[in-house]
Amino acid sequence: MSQDLKDKVTTYLRHLENREWAEAQAMCSEQATVWHNDGKGDSTIQENISGMQAQIEPIRSMRYDITRQFSEPDEVLQQHVVHVVMQDGALFRLDAAAYFRFENHLITRIEEYASLPSSDAA
DSSP: OHHHHHHHHHHHHHHHHTTTOOOOOOOOEEEEEEETTTOOOOEEHHHHHHHHHHHHHTTTEEEEEEEEEEEEETTEEEEEEEEEEETOOOOEEEEEEEEEEEEETEEEEEEEEEEOEEOOOO
């Protein structure tokens, strides 16, 4: 079960990378909430995905490289780096830690602690 949840988190992130918004949202419960350390509080999964869609145009590609994952029953905690390539060729990275909670095999809570974007030489 532990590996299954880790794989589900990875699949969710791959959907985001590929702009497969409906597929990502389908992996979440309708009541799923998302929290970021930006001071804005909780948002619904629908608001979170809509926000990503609204900001994606200047981005050519993004890739989530998972550094490590830990799991407990119904929970996954991971560190990852988001590598972003802008339409103008600029490269950025965002270091983050994320917590995912599951109920009935669906994501019900995401908490993401992210740094400010920095230039990525890779």
